[in-house]
Structure formats: C-alpha cells, structure tokens
Amino acid sequence: MLRRTAVSVGLRLTAGPSPGRYGDRHASTTTGTTGTTGTGSSAVMRPSSPLKTMEQLGGPSFLTTLNWLFVKGYFETTQQLQIEHSRIYGPLWKSTYGPLVVVNVASAELIEQVLRQEGRFPVRSDMPHWRSYRELRNQAQGPLTEMGVKWQRIRSILNPRMLKPKHVSSYTNTVNEVVSDFVLRVSRLRESSGGVMVNDITAELYKFAFEGICSVLFETRMGCMKEVVPEETQKFIFSVGEMFRLSHIIVLFPKSTWPYLPFWRQFVAAWDHLFKVAEELVQQKMEEIQEKVHLDQSVEGAYLTHLLLGEQMTVTEILGSITELLLAGVDTTSNTISWSLYNLAKQPEIQEQLYQEVMSVCPGDKVPNSEDIHQMPYLKAIIRETLRLYPVVPGNARVTVENEIVVGDHLFPKNTLFHLCHYAVSYDENIFPDAHSFLPQRWLRGAEEKSRQHPFGSVPFGFGIRACLGRRVAELEMYLLLSRLMKHYQVKPDPAGTEVTPITRTLLCPAKPINLQFVERAAQRQQISTRVPAEL
Numbered sequence: 001m002l003r004r005t006a007v008s009v010g011l012r013l014t015a016g017p018s019p020g021r022y023g024d025r026h027a028s029t030t031t032g033t034t035g036t037t038g039t040g041s042s043a044v045m046r047p048s049s050p051l052k053t054m055e056q057l058g059g060p061s062f063l064t065t066l067n068w069l070f071v072k073g074y075f076e077t078t079q080q081l082q083i084e085h086s087r088i089y090g091p092l093w094k095s096t097y098g099p100l101v102v103v104n105v106a107s108a109e110l111i112e113q114v115l116r117q118e119g120r121f122p123v124r125s126d127m128p129h130w131r132s133y134r135e136l137r138n139q140a141q142g143p144l145t146e147m148g149v150k151w152q153r154i155r156s157i158l159n160p161r162m163l164k165p166k167h168v169s170s171y172t173n174t175v176n177e178v179v180s181d182f183v184l185r186v187s188r189l190r191e192s193s194g195g196v197m198v199n200d201i202t203a204e205l206y207k208f209a210f211e212g213i214c215s216v217l218f219e220t221r222m223g224c225m226k227e228v229v230p231e232e233t234q235k236f237i238f239s240v241g242e243m244f245r246l247s248h249i250i251v252l253f254p255k256s257t258w259p260y261l262p263f264w265r266q267f268v269a270a271w272d273h274l275f276k277v278a279e280e281l282v283q284q285k286m287e288e289i290q291e292k293v294h295l296d297q298s299v300e301g302a303y304l305t306h307l308l309l310g311e312q313m314t315v316t317e318i319l320g321s322i323t324e325l326l327l328a329g330v331d332t333t334s335n336t337i338s339w340s341l342y343n344l345a346k347q348p349e350i351q352e353q354l355y356q357e358v359m360s361v362c363p364g365d366k367v368p369n370s371e372d373i374h375q376m377p378y379l380k381a382i383i384r385e386t387l388r389l390y391p392v393v394p395g396n397a398r399v400t401v402e403n404e405i406v407v408g409d410h411l412f413p414k415n416t417l418f419h420l421c422h423y424a425v426s427y428d429e430n431i432f433p434d435a436h437s438f439l440p441q442r443w444l445r446g447a448e449e450k451s452r453q454h455p456f457g458s459v460p461f462g463f464g465i466r467a468c469l470g471r472r473v474a475e476l477e478m479y480l481l482l483s484r485l486m487k488h489y490q491v492k493p494d495p496a497g498t499e500v501t502p503i504t505r506t507l508l509c510p511a512k513p514i515n516l517q518f519v520e521r522a523a524q525r526q527q528i529s530t531r532v533p534a535e536l
C-alpha cells in the first residue's frame, strides 16, 4: 500500500466552486405538473391525472429479454435494442433481469424529468461489480463509484483543475506535444504500410488518449507514441477494454455466483493491473516531490502534484480517484475521434469545410491552441454530431435514492433504477431530422434546427453535478488532435469499402477495426503544383 512520503509544504488547493456550476444544461422543467411535494430538485412532481404505479408499467419479461439478447443477438448491440424496444413499448417501459427491475426511459422530455429530480447526491447505479473489486482489494472508491456525501467531497476536490477553463487551457502545450507525436506516429504507420493506409486507427488512438491523460495528470510520458510501446502500457490499455467488456457480462449474474465465474477472475485481474500501473505512477510522483523538497526546490506541477500537496485526500483515496480518471480517459476520447475521422473520410465536403476553417484560423504551420479552438465552431459541431450518432455512453443510469418521483404519468418508489436510453433519443427524428445522417451544421449557432432542439436530446457528457468530470480535458484533446490532423492529412475511406457499425461493451465502440487512408496535404499541394504546368 502506498504511503504519503511528501512533506507538507503548506500548499493547498483552494476550495473550488460548488460542483453544481459545472456541466449544467438549462431547460424547461416538466410540463403538465400541477404541484410538487418535498423540497428542491428531489421534489415529486404531481401531474393532474391519477398516477399509475410501477407495477402497471409494461415491458418484456425476463425470458423475452433473454430471447432478444441471446437468440435475436442483441447482446452486443444493446444500443440498438433501446430503439427496438421503444418502438414496441413506447418511451417508458420496464425490463426485468431476474430480481433486478430497470425502468427504461427513451424520450428527451422524460429523461429531463428523471435528471431534474436526481437529488443532491445523484447515484448512477450502485455498480456492485466495480465496488466489490475495491472491497476485495481494500482500495478506495473514486468519483465513478463513490456515493453520497463521500462522492460530493471527492468531486469538490477533483473538479477545479479538471473543469475550470483557466486550468484546462493550461494543459494545451502538454496535450499538443502528444498531438505532435501522434502526427509523427501516423506518418510512420503510413510508411510501414508502404503507402497511405493506417489500419485500426482506434487502437492507435487508445495510445494517444492514454498518453494524453497521463501527461495531464502526471506530466509523465508513457512512450505510447514510440515504435515499440512499453508492455505495461499496452497491458493497461488492454485491461481497460477487458474491464468494460467483462462488466457487461458480469452484471447479468447474481453477485453470489461471481467468485465461481471465470469472467470474475479475469475482471479482478484487469482491475489489478489498472491499480498497479496507477500506483506506480503515483509512487513515482511522490518520490519526485520528496526529492525536490529535500533539495529545497519549489514544487510545482500539474494535477496529481496538486492532489498530493493539497493533503485533502489520503494517498489511498488519491489512488482510487486517479485509477478511475485514467481508465475513463482512454476509450472515451479515442472512440469518439475514431468515429469523427471515419465520418469525415466518408464525407469529403464536410472534411473540406473543416480544413478551411482550421486553415483560416491557423494558417501555414501555426499549431492550433485553446484560444484558436474558440474560433472553430465547425470543429466543435463535428465532435458534437459525432457524439450524437455515437454516444460513448449509449445508456446512462440514475437511482432515485432520496425520494419517490413522478416520470410521465407514473409514480416510482424510492430506489428505482432508471436506464436513460440516450442512444435511442439521439436518433429521434422529431428532435434530429434526418437523424441517421452525419450533419454537423445542425449544431451551429443560428441553424434553424438548433433553436428547436430539445436540450436533453443529446447529452453525451451526462447532466448536472454528476456529469462527466473529464469533459473539458476530453474536448481539449479531441479538438487539438482533430484540427492538427486536418492540417496534415486528408482522410479517405478504406479502399476495401468496409462499413463499420457500433457495438456496446458498456461503452460504445467500433465493431471492427476502422482502417483509413491518410493522404499528406503537403504532398497533395506539391502534386498539384507539379501537375499544373504539364496540364497547361
């Protein structure tokens, strides 16, 4: 177990603003209500007509659900099952998984109702498998798994340097170094393919994302962009994927059976590795700080340094949080950038418009920074549209731990587990006309459609005080990488014409490798300039 060795040097994180300031979306509250009971956001909203009970809510039986998952084959495409089931049962239905009852919510209005009544300490789900691992190994819960007042305390410590714009923009140079290395890596991969192909770009982007989040948290480079990636790093990335894949399976079994499942042992092994790597990085940082203190040098640094110096958390608590930040930072940004590139390759006119925007803000060799990004609305719209079509978290959850709540015309008891079907809502034609098409312009200010969009139609980073902690860092990484890639390369589809669709392994990811051609812009310009005289 880690022990804090750094001497207190009197530096403390100043208490940040209340977490409620971050990530809030403002929208109208429930319509059709006549009054409320209780207080604050946890109040029960009472509609004018008599309320139905949870028992009266329709939905598939356990056997029917098993049939959909394993006979009809939706186990890996549960995001699509949201759409199929909402067609059959409407926007609100109940699914049973043995003793577990889940209320599915698949309309923007109803999702808004659930989220606006989430209470002071929102609970996503009790995540028994993730929490059990921590109990087994005596590790601390982090922001993903902790609950109640303890969760609120963790967020109040972690939030400021993850979400405040001035802190996030201070990570620009660090992230840009990783972006530069990624551009070089793409160039090496093209060379090794003997042309312009880069196979399995998502696998490459996992390395980018891990390197990026490590550089933000630890100011440490992990060597992910090197020709040969260190084995431990490769194993960390693999373990993140395994942990998410196995999570999806383990929750289907009762907790009492877990110790006998081979999946459980693999799941524990994956977590062991995640904690091991994080522990080594935390230990390394503590030693660096210790040495500087001994040499009487000033101790400055990024995220982890501040946590260690702040002394608001024990080292075990810091380890629990850092491990969760690391794992949350890998598959999320990488899958999103993969889908962006995949769609840009398929739609050259959209890619050209993005290229023109980037070049107009950053002409010549200018490297885009966070200030430049503010002037790139189309770049942001592309990421927004990507996250609508491919929300990394296709279905989120909330447990109403504080009060009974009304959703639609039903009253739900305390401790109801709601599954928020964000994927299904993202494809709702009433909110997003031509919903299956990749149309970034729908997100531009002034676009007619934007003014009509329901604010809960696409909430890829979640909502409220429990919304994504890494949102600002994720956006910074995605904007800086995509804009720079555009400057260097024109991305074209795999000549084999392979179509890639998404699957769900807790997170939404590509069902098979995304292969793309990266055609160098400079080479293109040169080709054009050498061709012109001949054509003349």
Ligand code: HEM
Residues within 6 Å of the ligand: 124, 143, 144, 145, 155, 213, 324, 325, 326, 328, 329, 330, 332, 333, 336, 387, 391, 392, 393, 396, 397, 459, 460, 461, 462, 463, 464, 465, 466, 467, 468, 469, 470, 471, 473, 474
């Ligand atoms: C495209 C990138 C990402 C997307 C779409 C995304 C999405 C989400 C969503 C939907 C949630 C649940 C929010 C809720 O329940 O309301 C979440 C939670 C979280 N995310 Fe992200 N995420 C991304 C990247 C990141 C990154 C890079 C990090 C780490 C730096 C991160 C760290 C977290 C953490 C710690 C939580 C748990 C927050 C809590 O429960 O208090 N995420 N994310």
